[in-house]
Amino acid sequence: MWRGLWILVARAARGPCRPCTRQGSGAPAPGSGATIFALSSGQGRCGIAVIRTSGPASGHALRSLTAPRDLPPARRACLRLLTDPRSEEPLDRALVLWFPGPQSFTGEDCAEFHVHGGPAVVSGVLQALGSVPGLRPAEAGEFTRRAFAHGKLSLTEVEGLADLIHAETEAQRRQALRQLDGELGHLCRGWAETLTKALAHVEAYIDFGEDDNLEEDVLERADSQVQELEMALNAHLRDARRGQRLRSGAHVVVTGPPNAGKSSLVNLLSRKPVSIVSPEPGTTRDVLETPVDLAGFPVLLSDTAGLREGEGPVEQEGVRRARERLEQADLILAVLDASDLASPSSCNFLDTVVTSAIAQSHNGNSQRLLLVLNKSDLLLAGDLDLSPELPPHLLLSCLTGEGLDGLLEALRKELTAVCGDPSAGPPLLTRARHQHHLQGCLEALGHYKQAKDVALAAEALRIARGHLACLTSGGGTEEILDIIFRDFCVGK
């Protein structure tokens, strides 16, 4: 009786839009028939990465990648050569396991691939799985939800599920934001816009074409838009297969009011002079990124401009970028000048950034924050007692290095939590997901061209749009109606 549960959560998880009308019908059905796959080991340094599938096509997927061998015996680890079923290129020698349902983690047929942990191998296996018919990347928390749906979790375990799903959704959202930041996101949104408009025009042709004077060439225009979109997607997918640069690792963003010592902290943590440090507030203007290894975890450390009403357009832009980066962070290092806590800029920062992040984390938001009070060397004994309302914090002096051990220990704890969560949407999975939906969109556009009647053609566009909506969110019926009534004088 719980079978249907995860579906609705999956639909709801895609955003606040209504799954049915508002989401647009075409969203590829995460039906109970679908088989899902995901990288289920964390993104820390590891020799072995575990990729899992769940659903009826698991056996087929396992056979496809290990052809011509047959399924291994149930629940027994076997060594197999993995090949890409499309190109027949070898991918890796891997341990594979076969768990026929219901005796598996989710209760469905499951397969596990233990591959060598390099990004190229993992990415190759994920893409090979994505090409097997009936398989798609898992939505946030979907494995757990399936386990729940099949009665594999007790009610107590379920208690944590809501929080887990919330956290995973948040993490995937941030991951998607990072991926969609910049050119790729711009492209996706542009495609979604074109497609929505083409669909709106076809829908207008269906609902109003008979009685109202729509322009004669509504359908032809939609056709040419679809054709252009098809070409763009094709070109992009060919390009993407060569591999786009991935910014992997946990995203740690250093923020704070101007002149709190953010850049000093970044330089201290990365043990090299990444940022220019000067006593002048507003020295850092752009976002400076540096990949570092913190407590054994791959981390992308970002130094950002101090948050204030910037002077001049360059600094203002820097502050805007800093705020944007903050949105995408897995872990925020909030830095304040310990000797300057009473100043307006410090208070303002505490009120806006720190307290709101802490409040949100109580609501199950998985974004984490460490408050660091820098320049502890300038403090006199008892100074801090003046501000007893401070949230939990760490004292540090970038100058003397005092408190660094404590900070590293705290960072280790936080990063274990961030990186240890396999479902936090590692970039490889995001990319597989990306490719899956773009491919799905492209296929649907192909059906559009072959459709025998307009209703079928519109259905193909709805499905195509559903795929893009999975990447960009949005995609409701209301949007379509808005375009119809904006572009056409319909109605009587």
Added chain:
Amino acid sequence: MFPLRGCGRQIAASFTKRLFPLARCSGDSAAPGIPHFDVVVIGGGHAGTEAAAAAARCGSRTLLLTHRVDTIGQMSCNPSFGGIGKGHLMREVDALDGLCSRICDQSGVHYKVLNRRKGPAVWGLRAQIDRKLYKQNMQKEILNTPLLTVQEGAVEDLILAEPEPEHTGKCRVRGVVLVDGSKVYADSVILTTGTFLRGMIVIGLEMHPAGRLGDQPSIGLAQTLEKLGFVVGRLKTGTPPRIAKESINFSILNKQTPDNPPIPFSFINETVWIKPEDQLPCYLTHTNPRVDEIVLENLHLNSHVKETTRGPRYCPSIESKVLRFPNRVHQVWLEPEGVDSDLIYPQGLSVTLPAELQEKMITCIRGLEKAKMIQPGYGVQYDYLDPRQITPSLETHLVQRLFFAGQINGTTGYEEAAAQGVIAGINASLRVRHKPPFVVSRTEGYIGVLIDDLTTLGTNEPYRMFTSRAEFRLSLRPDNADSRLTFRGYKEAGCVSQQRYERASWMKSSIQECISMLKSIEFSSSKWKKLIPEASISTDKSVPVRALDVLKYEEVDMELLAKAIPEPLKKYTECKELAERLKIEATYESVLFHQQQEIKNIQRDEALQLPKDLDYLTLRGVSLSSEVREKLHFSRPQTIGAASRIPGVTPAAVINLLRFVRTAQQRPVAATKSPKTGQCLCDTEKLEEQQL
């Protein structure tokens, strides 16, 4: 079974004598002699007539209260029924044995299926209707419906009583008080007051309180509803002027001819009443820059256009068309109002200018140069109640046993009203008999889409049906409305006649039988090529091809297929409707397979019911943000599926709700408090039935 057949007419004829043979006299000692009905319907428009007839079909003693018996079945605006999306609704109303489709088959003067070339899923059955005939036929039907009594009277107030403890709601409706102070008791009350709640008619700068030209608005009732705490909003709509037929020069205009033969609306009719050649044509003319000028020069004389009240975007007045799309030519359809009517309805010319300016505007349109305006166009502004205050069975959250249907819920259109009417009538009757409500899911019909949209999202403009609103458009087709709804209507509501049920059963089983036959017949493509040379079957594949796949080809129909393989296919071509429906099933087969999967998933969510008596604001033991609590409190979703569609209700909140319901179900205390919860949490068997 129905010894009272025919008595309705007498009652109506003698309504002034207050004779209620169907009414029980109230058993209350406090109120001897006061008539008592199972269901009382207020309003005799398209929602009211369907509601009253449906309640009576379900076996409830029903009273229809209307301002004037002679306006029952009045088409207050356009002289047509159906269209794209709206035709779908009519087929569904008919599948539940509703009236409007059958009446239209007896009253149309110009039948035309729209979207013929765009695929059977979006065919729009539509007809120009003779207003007089429609009204006559509707009144005949209503006055002859067994168990249904009709009475004239304006309702001023509701009689309220203590709520039933086992249901939510702050009070229960017990009956109505008429303007003359007399009372009628009822176990359920349905309000279908249309535009009459504080209705206001606007022409130019003049405003008159009226529900429709010449009819008084209901003010007392609007006040009662507001006092009860209903959230009220305001909407506007409009209607064009009427023009004398003989004053129009049709000879210079484009003529639109109707279908021959006409396609009936109802599943139980094979033909319509009118001979194909006797149908009346429509004519097309266009506006011109002079019309724009008149509108723009006189905006200061047009208070309706200036108001901020929301009007429909898709049924715009000529003023809003001119303002939003300047320098364009707009279509004006000249539609007949009836066989012997002298009036023409200029569809597309809805206008609220002062009357003399309307006439001036009309006469500068081609073909209308000498046109005589008989009645000016006017705007109507009226109250509606936020439909998030009703359940999917159309009962209000606030007042038990009170149901709303039609424009009062913010919709526009005869068909939208009729669809809600049937559902309200059925549910008012089921409620009286303590049976579970009859709810149509959005996966089952446009009726479901309509009611789900209204009850979960509300509306801030008059809501009209479009096929683009239905996510399962390829499954919810005009041709299969009976297999979607007739069986449920028969078994769960009892609103469907035996005859219709048997016909639908025969049709469904024939289709299923033939489809599996078509799947089992397999030949090589070269053999198919020989059997049916007309079809462009490609021979490059070596796999065997099913007859069902051959039927998918545009140029192939059952006739052709049966000619090639007479045995066993010949018998399936004897019924034309069956043959056509088989062709449609084949066309959509591959897409429908995927859609069925998605539909099943959604129906599973819909089967997970939330207890009705949850107080979301104070609910303990479940972690929900106050924002989510507010939203759930206002909309009171009935199922987990509906809750997940409310904007702002997060996935985590949905999981928390589910967990709460599941734990509550295991505790006996909670279980007695909401007896239905446990029962409804099971997957319903009907979901497994194959849908055609």
